[in-house]
Amino acid sequence: MKKERKEKRNKFISILFCLMVYIYLFLPIFVIVVNSFNATTSKPYLSWKGFTFDWYVKLWDNSALLGSFGNTIIIAVVSTLLSTIIGTLGAVGIYRYKFKGKSVINGLLYIPVVIPEIVIGIALLTIFSNANIPRGMLTLILSHVSFSVPYVIFNVRARLSGYDKSIEEASMDLGANRLVTFFEITLPVLAPGIAGGALLAFTLSIDDVIISYFVNGQTKTYPLKVMESIKSGVSPDVNALSTLVLIATIGLVFITQSGILSGKHKKI
Numbered sequence: 001m002k003k004e005r006k007e008k009r010n011k012f013i014s015i016l017f018c019l020m021v022y023i024y025l026f027l028p029i030f031v032i033v034v035n036s037f038n039a040t041t042s043k044p045y046l047s048w049k050g051f052t053f054d055w056y057v058k059l060w061d062n063s064a065l066l067g068s069f070g071n072t073i074i075i076a077v078v079s080t081l082l083s084t085i086i087g088t089l090g091a092v093g094i095y096r097y098k099f100k101g102k103s104v105i106n107g108l109l110y111i112p113v114v115i116p117e118i119v120i121g122i123a124l125l126t127i128f129s130n131a132n133i134p135r136g137m138l139t140l141i142l143s144h145v146s147f148s149v150p151y152v153i154f155n156v157r158a159r160l161s162g163y164d165k166s167i168e169e170a171s172m173d174l175g176a177n178r179l180v181t182f183f184e185i186t187l188p189v190l191a192p193g194i195a196g197g198a199l200l201a202f203t204l205s206i207d208d209v210i211i212s213y214f215v216n217g218q219t220k221t222y223p224l225k226v227m228e229s230i231k232s233g234v235s236p237d238v239n240a241l242s243t244l245v246l247i248a249t250i251g252l253v254f255i256t257q258s259g260i261l262s263g264k265h266k267k268i
């Protein structure tokens with residue numbers, strides 16, 4: 001009897017703890033979504049004045065906000081493509097070849113990950129200023145590539161840890177050259193690691209504030225635009241755009257997971 005009571009108590013505590021964690025994580029998101037439908041115009045929008053879709057309509061008239069979001073998507077897509085290519089080739093090269101200074105390079109890869117972003121931002125600003133590179137879209141893309149590449153390398157290298165080189169040897173024994181072997185054998189095997197690194201790079205790029213603040217020039221990204229609006233209170237159309245981004249993200253995750261599940265089902 002005491003054992004059953006103890007199990008019920010432990011189960012209740014576990015459920016309560018998980019509930020508190022989920023509330024802590026998702027309450028801010030819930031507030032943003034609710035305020036995107038709030039009819040109030042008073043700041044900071046803590047009072048509910050009624051349900052409305054007006055902010056979603058007015059969002060399309062806010063050219064500055066939509067322009068900053070467009071800049072963010074362009075920078076994220078381009079920097080993700082570049083960092084994925086560089087990171088994949090770098091990971092394969094580090095894994096496959098032995099050369100002097102390999103351990104030093106492996107250690108240096110962790111520097112962009114562990115040091116504060118403000119240090120990276122100041123360093124990149126100094127480099128661009130000394131090189132007379134005007135700050136803008138180009139410097140933002142280069143900066144995002146610089147801190148995204150290590151994450152791609154780590155993901156691809158993790159995939160390479162269980163890689164069987166004999167399949168490449170078998171491919172070349174059957175007449176394929178190194179280029180064909182890479183695209184037909186190596187690349188498909190590394191695809192999950194490459195996809196994971198690319199998604200992580202895209203997420204880091206679209207979410208970056210500190211480094212972008214130092215190198216943006218006159219090119220505003222969505223996070224920087226939102227940060228500027230905090231001084232006068234976040235506009236409801238910002239909440240509306242954030243809600244649309246949230247819906248798109250959930251939809252992307254759902255599609256991805258559905259594809260994975262369907263793939264597993266086919267294998268079974």
